[in-house]
Every structure is written in C-alpha cells, then in structure tokens.
Amino acid sequence: MRILIVEDDRLLGEGILAGIRQAGFAADWVQDGAAALAAAQSEPFSAVVLDLGLPRLSGLDVLRELRAKRNAIPVLILTARDTSKDVIAGLDAGGDDYMIKPFDLGELAARLRALIRRSAGGAAPLLQHGELTLDPAARSVRWQGHAVELAPREFALLHELLLGAGRVLTRAQLEAKLYPWGEEVESNALEVHIHHLRKKLAPELIRTVRGVGYMVPRDE
Numbered sequence: 563m564r565i566l567i568v569e570d571d572r573l574l575g576e577g578i579l580a581g582i583r584q585a586g587f588a589a590d591w592v593q594d595g596a597a598a599l600a601a602a603q604s605e606p607f608s609a610v611v612l613d614l615g616l617p618r619l620s621g622l623d624v625l626r627e628l629r630a631k632r633n634a635i636p637v638l639i640l641t642a643r644d645t646s647k648d649v650i651a652g653l654d655a656g657g658d659d660y661m662i663k664p665f666d667l668g669e670l671a672a673r674l675r676a677l678i679r680r681s682a683g684g685a686a687p688l689l690q691h692g693e694l695t696l697d698p699a700a701r702s703v704r705w706q707g708h709a710v711e712l713a714p715r716e717f718a719l720l721h722e723l724l725l726g727a728g729r730v731l732t733r734a735q736l737e738a739k740l741y742p743w744g745e746e747v748e749s750n751a752l753e754v755h756i757h758h759l760r761k762k763l764a765p766e767l768i769r770t771v772r773g774v775g776y777m778v779p780r781d782e
C-alpha cells in the first residue's frame with residue numbers, strides 16, 4: 563500500500579509521512595498541486611491524502627484534473643476548511659472522503675484502509691484466502707489458524723497479491739507499490755520476499771508467471 567501525501571505545510575507533511583509509514587504504508591510526500599498531479603499519474607499509489615490550499619495548483623483542481631483523466635485513485639481530502647459547503651465541494655469534485663484538521667493519525671490510517679479495500683472491490687476488513695487470513699489493521703497474518711510472523715515488506719507484498727488475487731502483478735508493479743522514491747531496492751529483493759512468503763505459508767500460494775510476475779490465484 564503506497565500512499566501519496568500532498569501537503570505544503572512542512573511540519574505537517576513530515577508528521578503525516580511519519581505517521582502513515584508507522585501505520586505500515588509506504589508513502590511519498592509532495593508539496594504542491596502540480597507535483598501531486600504528476601506523481602498520481604506516474605506511480606501506482608493506492609490512495610492520495612490531499613490538502614486543498616496548495617501552491618501551483620489547488621487541491622480541488624488536482625482532483626478535478628485526475629477525474630477528468632479517468633484516474634480512479636481513492637482520494638481523501640485532509641484540510642482545515644471545515645464548513646459543510648467545503649465538504650460538499652470536495653466530495654462533489656471527486657473526493658472519496660474528507661477529514662478536517664486537526665485530525666487523528668489512527669483515524670486517517672483506518673479511513674485509508676477502508677478506501678483501499680473498497681477500491682479493490684472488497685468490503686470485509688479481513689482478507690481471506692483459503693486457510694490464510696490477513697488483517698490489514700492489526701498487520702497480522704494467520705495460516706491454518708496459526709499466527710505467522712512476517713517482515714513488514716513481506717506483509718505488504720502479500721497484501722498487494724491478495725488484493726489483486728486472480729490477476730498477474732508484474733515485478734515493476736509490485737516494486738512500485740512497495741517502495742517509495744529514494745529507496746534503494748536490491749534487484750532480487752522481490753524474489754527474496756516471495757521466497758520467504760512461500761516458505762512461511764505454502765509453496766503453492768504464490769504462482770510465478772514466467773517472464774511477467776506473480777499471482778495468487780482467485781480463492782474458489
């Protein structure tokens with residue numbers, strides 16, 4: 563789960579970035595509307611946290627532009643503008659959720675989880691796949707009824723594969739969803755995580771699609 567944070571206030575941006583990462587998301591932070599639009603169109607973010615008052619391009623303009631280009635990424639507006647009129651304008655411009663500053667980071671993370679599961683076509687808070695259960699909020703995994711310890715990146719990778727069950731996810735897609743900008747990624751990092759997941763869970767859970775990527779088959 564990689565989140566794009568759009569916030570021009572430096573202290574607040576740093577705070578949100580740290581909080582979102584602590585909640586288990588990968589996250590990138592940009593400080594103006596034009597950069598937000600470019601980022602949202604070039605990287606496979608799972609959701610956007612969008613301030614409204616921004617330099618270069620306002621938050622509402624970013625939102626309208628994304629929707630005009632048929633970009634369906636979930637957008638949570640996070641702003642100090644607190645009148646009903648503002649909320650209505652934000653949601654009607656294409657926003658999916660609206661939070662007013664000051665806000666609680668735990669609540670922001672929970673709202674993001676809700677937006678992400680909805681956008682993947684789900685409603686249940688737990689992801690079930692055969693004998694596997696993944697709890698995005700508790701960041702825990704159970705396999706055949708037993709808790710399994712996963713490293714944070716292994717958990718994030720499994721989460722992406724389960725959300726995309728039945729579809730082949732390319733290496734590039736998975737890497738882009740797992741790693742924020744500026745992070746060094748070893749060329750075989752993904753293979754290593756897949757190897758660990760197969761060992762800790764079941765070898766047959768994750769299929770390799772040669773030359774393309776990986777998939778978890780749809781749960782029948």
Ligand code: CA
Pocket residue numbers: 569570571613614615616
């Ligand atoms: Ca602002």
